[in-house]
Amino acid sequence: MSISLVAVSAAFLFGLMVGSFLNVCIWRIPAEEQVVKGRSHCRSCGKQIAAYDNIPLLSYVLLGGKCRQCKALISWSYPAVELATGLLFAAVLYRFGWTNEALVYAVFGAALIVLSVIDLREMILPDEITLPGISLGVIVSFFVPELHGAATRWGGLWASVTGVVAGAGVIYLIGAAGTLLFKRKLKAIGEEEAMGFGDVKLMGMVGAVIGLWKVLLVSLILAPMSGAVIGLAIKARTKQEIIPFGPFLAAGTLVAVFFGDSIIHWYGRLLCFGI
Ligand SMILES: [Zn+2]
Numbered sequence: 001m002s003i004s005l006v007a008v009s010a011a012f013l014f015g016l017m018v019g020s021f022l023n024v025c026i027w028r029i030p031a032e033e034q035v036v037k038g039r040s041h042c043r044s045c046g047k048q049i050a051a052y053d054n055i056p057l058l059s060y061v062l063l064g065g066k067c068r069q070c071k072a073l074i075s076w077s078y079p080a081v082e083l084a085t086g087l088l089f090a091a092v093l094y095r096f097g098w099t100n101e102a103l104v105y106a107v108f109g110a111a112l113i114v115l116s117v118i119d120l121r122e123m124i125l126p127d128e129i130t131l132p133g134i135s136l137g138v139i140v141s142f143f144v145p146e147l148h149g150a151a152t153r154w155g156g157l158w159a160s161v162t163g164v165v166a167g168a169g170v171i172y173l174i175g176a177a178g179t180l181l182f183k184r185k186l187k188a189i190g191e192e193e194a195m196g197f198g199d200v201k202l203m204g205m206v207g208a209v210i211g212l213w214k215v216l217l218v219s220l221i222l223a224p225m226s227g228a229v230i231g232l233a234i235k236a237r238t239k240q241e242i243i244p245f246g247p248f249l250a251a252g253t254l255v256a257v258f259f260g261d262s263i264i265h266w267y268g269r270l271l272c273f274g275i
Contacts, residue, residue, distance in 0.1 A: 003097055008090045015089030016056035018110060019082035025114050026081065029129070030122045044072030056082040077117055084113055088254075095258055100144045105257055108137075108209050112250040115202060119246030125198030130205050134164055137208025148211040149261075159211040167207025167215040168200045171249070174219070175199065199245050206253045214260040218252045 027043070028035050040049045047069045053059050060079040067074060088109045096102035111133055119125050138160045141147055145156025148163075175195030179186065182194055207215040256263075 003094055008094050011093040012086040012090040015086035015106075016082050018089070019085030019113075020054070020056045022085055022110055022114050023078050023081050026077070026117045026121075029114070029126055030118055030124065042067045042069060042072065043075075045070035057086075077121070081113060081117060085110060088113070091258065099146075101147055104140055104144055104147060104209065109254065109257070111205075112253060116247040116250045119198075119244040123244055125196070125202050125246050127198075127201065130198065130201040133205035134201070134208050137205055138164065141208065141211070147209065160208050163207030163209075163211040163215050164204045165207070166212050167219070168204035170216070170219040171195070171203040172200050174222075195245060199249060202246055202249055206249065210253065210256055210260065213264060214256040217260055217263060218249070218256045221255070222248060222252045 024040065025035055027033075040054060041047065042049060044067055047067075050068075053063060053068055057079050060074060060082075063074070065074050065076065066072065089106055092102050092105045092109065096105060111129055115125050115129055138157065141156040141160030142153050143156075145151070145153050145159075148156050148159035150156040150159055175193065178194030179192070186192065186194060203215065203219075206218065210218070
């Protein structure tokens with residue numbers, strides 16, 4: 001089944017609008033504000049933002065990235081999130097068509113965007129997203145077992161539960177290894193753990209949706225990188241800056257969602273020819 005350019009464009013536009021809502025989540029969830037109620041206000045002068053100044057992507061460009069009232073700079077993360085969500089939705093529809101899988105990956109990808117930006121800004125991965133994410137991932141895997149290439153609902157559930165354990169477990173081990181490896185450096189900057197527990201919960205959520213094999217794939221890709229990232233993070237932290245790990249995990253996960261099957265098949269063939 002081929003997806004028309006019109007459908008992919010429509011998915012892109014719909015993604016832009018969803019991205020606009022994700023921006024609201026990104027600012028309000030860490031502040032424990034209500035996500036649904038209340039119109040958008042300028043973060044600087046507090047004035048309400050008119051509907052015509054709230055058009056995804058376009059308003060940011062037309063306003064030159066500044067508030068109409070107080071001319072304060074608007075964070076570039078607003079248009080970036082809108083654009084990323086638009087591209088995500090278009091790519092998911094193009095790759096997976098009108099399927100249940102596509103729907104799950106769109107919601108999942110949106111959650112990863114929200115988590116990445118919150119992690120970049122606040123250095124936290126809120127439990128309000130990761131914990132329901134784990135349960136939802138497991139439940140959805142039961143009803144959409146094709147997410148895991150499973151033939152039965154129980155097969156889907158099993159792939160998901162083992163994915164949670166593998167995802168959380170591997171990232172916990174990577175973090176523990178990092179803590180051992182960088183023990184003295186960490187102590188010097190007053191930290192005890194190389195990686196936060198938020199990352200463990202995030203990878204649990206990822207494992208619930210992409211399953212055992214793909215989450216191991218993500219970990220394999222990221223494990224060698226993570227040492228370097230932890231090292232860099234410690235270096236940066238001495239200058240009062242922290243490098244969050246969440247966006248790396250999210251990026252690796254999206255690679256696995258779009259190319260995981262191809263990589264696993266390719267690797268499988270490589271192993272067969274090797275023997
Ligand atoms: Zn303003």
